Amino acid sequence: FSTASGETVRATLFPGDGIGPEIAESVKQVFNVAGVPIEWEEHYVGTEVDPRTESFLTWESLESVRRNKVGLKGPMATPIGKGHRSLNLTLRKELGLYANVRPCNSLPGYKTRYDDVNLVTIRENTEGEYSGLEHQVVRGVVESLKIITRQASLRVAEYAFHYAKTNGRERVSAIHKANIMRKTDGLFLKCCREVAEKYPEIVYEEVIIDNCCMTLVKNPGLFDVLVMPNLYGDIISDLCAGLIGGLGLTPSCNIGEGGICLAEAVHGSAPDIAGKNLANPTALMLSAVMMLRHLQFNNQADRIHNAILQTISEGKFRTADLGGKASTSDFTKAVCDHI
Amino acid sequence: FSTASGETVRATLFPGDGIGPEIAESVKQVFNVAGVPIEWEEHYVGTEVDPRTESFLTWESLESVRRNKVGLKGPMATPIGKGHRSLNLTLRKELGLYANVRPCNSLPGYKTRYDDVNLVTIRENTEGEYSGLEHQVVRGVVESLKIITRQASLRVAEYAFHYAKTNGRERVSAIHKANIMRKTDGLFLKCCREVAEKYPEIVYEEVIIDNCCMTLVKNPGLFDVLVMPNLYGDIISDLCAGLIGGLGLTPSCNIGEGGICLAEAVHGSAPDIAGKNLANPTALMLSAVMMLRHLQFNNQADRIHNAILQTISEGKFRTADLGGKASTSDFTKAVCDHI
Ligand SMILES: CC(C)[C@H](C(=O)O)[C@@H](O)C(=O)O
Numbered sequence: 310f311s312t313a314s315g316e317t318v319r320a321t322l323f324p325g326d327g328i329g330p331e332i333a334e335s336v337k338q339v340f341n342v343a344g345v346p347i348e349w350e351e352h353y354v355g356t357e358v359d360p361r362t363e364s365f366l367t368w369e370s371l372e373s374v375r376r377n378k379v380g381l382k383g384p385m386a387t388p389i390g391k392g393h394r395s396l397n398l399t400l401r402k403e404l405g406l407y408a409n410v411r412p413c414n415s416l417p418g419y420k421t422r423y424d425d426v427n428l429v430t431i432r433e434n435t436e437g438e439y440s441g442l443e444h445q446v447v448r449g450v451v452e453s454l455k456i457i458t459r460q461a462s463l464r465v466a467e468y469a470f471h472y473a474k475t476n477g478r479e480r481v482s483a484i485h486k487a488n489i490m491r492k493t494d495g496l497f498l499k500c501c502r503e504v505a506e507k508y509p510e511i512v513y514e515e516v517i518i519d520n521c522c523m524t525l526v527k528n529p530g531l532f533d534v535l536v537m538p539n540l541y542g543d544i545i546s547d548l549c550a551g552l553i554g555g556l557g558l559t560p561s562c563n564i565g566e567g568g569i570c571l572a573e574a575v576h577g578s579a580p581d582i583a584g585k586n587l588a589n590p591t592a593l594m595l596s597a598v599m600m601l602r603h604l605q606f607n608n609q610a611d612r613i614h615n616a617i618l619q620t621i622s623e624g625k626f627r628t629a630d631l632g633g634k635a636s637t638s639d640f641t642k643a644v645c646d647h648i
Numbered sequence: 649f650s651t652a653s654g655e656t657v658r659a660t661l662f663p664g665d666g667i668g669p670e671i672a673e674s675v676k677q678v679f680n681v682a683g684v685p686i687e688w689e690e691h692y693v694g695t696e697v698d699p700r701t702e703s704f705l706t707w708e709s710l711e712s713v714r715r716n717k718v719g720l721k722g723p724m725a726t727p728i729g730k731g732h733r734s735l736n737l738t739l740r741k742e743l744g745l746y747a748n749v750r751p752c753n754s755l756p757g758y759k760t761r762y763d764d765v766n767l768v769t770i771r772e773n774t775e776g777e778y779s780g781l782e783h784q785v786v787r788g789v790v791e792s793l794k795i796i797t798r799q800a801s802l803r804v805a806e807y808a809f810h811y812a813k814t815n816g817r818e819r820v821s822a823i824h825k826a827n828i829m830r831k832t833d834g835l836f837l838k839c840c841r842e843v844a845e846k847y848p849e850i851v852y853e854e855v856i857i858d859n860c861c862m863t864l865v866k867n868p869g870l871f872d873v874l875v876m877p878n879l880y881g882d883i884i885s886d887l888c889a890g891l892i893g894g895l896g897l898t899p900s901c902n903i904g905e906g907g908i909c910l911a912e913a914v915h916g917s918a919p920d921i922a923g924k925n926l927a928n929p930t931a932l933m934l935s936a937v938m939m940l941r942h943l944q945f946n947n948q949a950d951r952i953h954n955a956i957l958q959t960i961s962e963g964k965f966r967t968a969d970l971g972g973k974a975s976t977s978d979f980t981k982a983v984c985d986h987i
């Protein structure tokens with residue numbers, strides 16, 4: 310396979326744990342059938358701590374993403390044990406993955422309580438409540454620090470407005486609780502406002518997080534692009550995934566320093582069904598489509614995307630999580646047939 | 649009016665601003681018709697700052713609640729201007745209102761996307777992310793402190809389990825993000841576990857907040873009583889209100905030090921429709937019912953509660969926010985007629 314110019318693109322693949330390898334296999338098959346000119350560099354989570362990453366992630370795997378600047382990641386369960394950094398948090402930190410982007414669209418043919426969800430959450434992914442700075446002040450009194458910086462806030466706001474503009478979106482809503490956290494969330498809003506001024510064609514609004522969640526469950530159609538600090542993004546992106554059916558159907562991608570794009574299925578590794586050909590590869594496939602769009606392989610992205618939507622919509626080959634009886638390979642084959 | 653023993657109970661009433669006085673009037677009418685033996689001590693928000701409360705709340709109004717230990721509060725908008733403490737936060741602080749309790753039930757006859765909501769959120773109301781402790785570290789870097797104490801966590805956990813037990817509830821879910829905030833949310837969970845051990849008849853579980861929100865929008869019927877730190881409670885209680893139609897339909901009550909119970913409609917003061925006889929008094933009426941149950945006026949509470957549900961369910965006298973044409977007084981009269 311090769312690009313128009315005859316070149317092959319190298320991309321890093323983290324199949325991950327549990328159901329990860331099976332659903333990664335599905336993506337590979339689909340990419341083959343669609344003729345995607347990608348050569349995978351496959352990396353598994355190590356079986357012991359790599360001192361250079363202080364985690365089970367190997368140094369080579371991180372180097373691979375840094376070099377290729379593009380990758381796809383399945384679910385990774387952090388091995389139980391004390392003192393190891395979470396694999397997901399290590400990846401975010403080591404690769405400077407500053408924005409988590411999750412388009413959330415109602416899937417035609419897969420019925421939930423909502424049929425009008427068409428929004429994108431953009432989550433600051435490096436700071437805020439995830440600083441890891443906590444301590445006991447005196448016995449029975451503990452504190453955590455939430456850190457908001459101008460640099461990280463501007464960076465994610467820039468990304469959100471750029472995304473809105475280049476994806477035909479009309480509005481960016483900054484989600485906050487600055488009526489309480491005046492300084493931290495206040496700085497986040499200040500940065501969003503600064504960036505908003507450079508995008509007069511995009512409507513900018515600010516929505517308090519409690520009101521945002523209430524509105525999302527009443528009328529998600531009112532939202533377009535949402536940008537927010539880390540914890541609010543964690544909460545709201547999963548809430549939105551719930552509106553369309555859950556994490557098994559929701560793609561995501563992480564934008565990192567130096568133009569890295571690491572697409573990621575954010576669901577768990579489902580060890581109970583691992584290796585049984587039962588897992589739903591949809592989230593990883595849709596994440597892979599995001600990766601293709603990032604590479605501007607729009608033709609293949611469209612074909613794969615449509616094939617996934619058609620397969621789900623027809624309903625004949627649904628996996629168990631969607632109430633069907635299809636195996637992972639049945640579903641994958643159906644998608645391939647539609648390409 | 650008087651109790652069985654012939655006594656009258658004194659309760660504080662804060663009609664509040666905007667639509668507050670109208671909907672408070674509705675509650676008074678309904679209480680009259682139902683023969684509730686309550687004598688109101690009515691207090692309005694002051695027009696200037698009372699130095700003894702450092703806010704627009706008068707010292708006398710706080711003393712009234714402390715003395716009566718029971719009250720009802722309409723919406724209060726904090727006057728715009730710098731440096732004044734929010735009225736709601738001042739009330740929580742001055743009266744030690746440590747738990748905000750919100751039963752959230754689908755209203756028969758008022759259709760939303762959900763018909764099976766029957767849960768109660770119990771929010772720690774005094775600390776956490778609401779500490780007010782924030783500062784700039786260096787230019788462009790700000791931090792907020794989240795404070796979790798053993799004392800406040802035990803207190804709200806105790807309340808939640810006691811509530812569950814005395815209200816025929818079967819399960820308490822503690823909502824947290826202790827996988828990230830190991831020390832603060834970790835302490836909160838530790839306290840919940842300690843209390844859970846004293847209530848072996850109540851099922852105890854722990855749910856991570858992102859997963860909780862996703863599950864709430866997919867299947868709220870899975871939850872019973874939820875207990876959580878301040879900010880999560882702020883977010884989740886509004887999300888749950890959204891499931892059943894919004895803050896205009898959701899009652900709440902605040903439990904404070906020394907056995908205070910301050911029932912509260914948590915919606916806004918809606919200045920645009922104030923004084924126009926258009927507001928929906930449901931949330932304040934249902935909050936008043938919570939106050940009656942606290943006073944063990946169960947007979948009157950039941951009669952008023954049923955009358956409200958019947959009026960909404962019949963649908964003939966719905967206010968504009970519910971898509972109807974009834975005025976505040978039409979609705980109130982209909983409720984009175986049903987009592
Ligand atoms: C697993 C956990 C650390 C992670 C987070 O909180 O960010 C997850 O919830 C996510 O959203 O990717």
Ligand SMILES: CC(C)[C@H](C(=O)O)[C@@H](O)C(=O)O
Binds near residue numbers: 489519736
């Ligand atoms: C108005 C605001 C300070 C308040 C809060 O955040 O607690 C409100 O959202 C609430 O839930 O009562």
